[in-house]
Amino acid sequence: MNFLPIFLVSLLAAVGNTLYVAGQKQAASVNNPIATNFFTLLVATACTGLAYPFFTRPETLPLIKQNANWILLSGFGLFIVYIGFNIMYTKFGPQIYPVYAVLSIVLVAFVLAVLIFHEPFNLYHAASIFFAALTVIFFAIAHAQAGKN
Structure with a gap:
């Protein structure tokens, strides 16, 4: 397997993560991590909404319904990540x-x-x-x- 695509996609995710960490660290003055996470999520949701049409296939909606439990689990996991990251970066850097x-x-x-x-x-x-x-x-x-x- 060619490692370059793995590396490039990982680099893309790492750049996004770096931007996220910078924002979380600098938002330390916000005394409510839920507020910070909520508005961060709104921005991410808007960006995802703009990108969505470029990735949609005819089978997308049926697959979303079929995988609803995994999507809910993933969303809950993302919530935990948001809380953990916010505490991690604002408290420890x-x-x-x-x-x-x-x-x-x-x-x-x-x-x-x-x-x-x-x-x-x-x-x-x-x-x-x-x-x-x-x-x-x-x-x-x-x-x-x-x-x-």
Whole structure:
């Protein structure tokens, strides 16, 4: 499998995430994280609404109905992400992102993908998760040495 498309789509998501983190960090003065998230969601919904016609296919609506439970689960998950990110970035700042990233790697790439969805998993996948976990260990050491614990 060609890795370039995976890299480019991941880069696109990472750029969007960077913009989101910047907004969350700078919105720290808003004393209500739900308000920040609500208006962030309105902007994202408007952008999604503008993009929607470019991605619609004839089978879209039946598939939405067929997958309503997964869509509800995904929406609830996004709500939790919004709350978690807002607290994470306003209380601790973006420098703690590696902790979140590694926890996401373990939860998504291993627990969800391998244990629940039974996707392939090999020694290289295991090594990547191991080294990601080392990232958190090194981050914790750096954080402690900087006196920010």
